[in-house]
Amino acid sequence: SQQGEEDPQALSIQEGENATMNCSYKTSINNLQWYRQNSGRGLVHLILIRSNEREKHSGRLRVTLDTSKKSSSLLITASRAADTASYFCATEDFGNEKLTFGTGTRLTIIP
């Protein structure tokens, strides 16, 4: 299974600090995506990074991809209480329509 492993499983930081989450996967990918989920409801897409890209930014989010190490990281800068959520990486396998989610990181921002 391509399911990614995320690290750490849980992270608690003070508001205003930066949060970094890591994702590792096993096989070749078309792209890697990051999603946020609040309170066990729907997922919200954050960023898609393709296999030929190394870094992408969106507002306070920065995603890196290292295909040689089969890993990605999500950095949230200047965290806010509203960033409290579960964050999942998801990989789209090369030549496949499937989007497979990682184990997730539960982020708690302490006001």
Add this chain to the structure above:
Amino acid sequence: DTEVTQTPKHLVMGMTNKKSLKCEQHMGHRAMYWYKQKAKKPPELMFVYSYEKLSINESVPSRFSPECPNSSLLNLHLHALQPEDSALYLCASSQESRDTEAFFGQGTRLTVV
């Protein structure tokens, strides 16, 4: 309209019941998905529809039966479920089935009693 709408939000059903989950999107997306998510676990892919045709079935038991009546609608028919099927069922859609972001609905929280 960038919403994927799922109904109902909550569903309690007995093991002998037949029920259906519904999903609708009006973004012109050609791919639609069903995921199952247990508590504190990641979503697990169940089915993928591409251009209204079933393209992926992740070895889902036949008590779950998907249907795509048209490009905007996706149903999941449920019959003779087990208590372990209780979960959050998420519908998603994307422009194409590859290399695009997915938009998720808020899910149906299903309890089988």
